[in-house]
Amino acid sequence: MMSMQEFFAMGGYAFYVWTSYGLTLLVLLLNIIIPIVQRKQFFRQSLKRKR
Numbered sequence: 001m002m003s004m005q006e007f008f009a010m011g012g013y014a015f016y017v018w019t020s021y022g023l024t025l026l027v028l029l030l031n032i033i034i035p036i037v038q039r040k041q042f043f044r045q046s047l048k049r050k051r
Helices: 004-012 014-050
Strands: none
Touching: 004 014
16 A cells, blocks of 8 residues: 555656646646636726627
């Protein structure tokens, strides 16, 4: 059975593995957040144009 320390060490590749997981999570979050922010900005600008 693998201990938690061995699991988090990832056989000596921990830095590469955890950095990859972190960057992947960051990209996925940005793919969700950026369109939401852009949509809000678009609607704010269109409301300003109508006035």
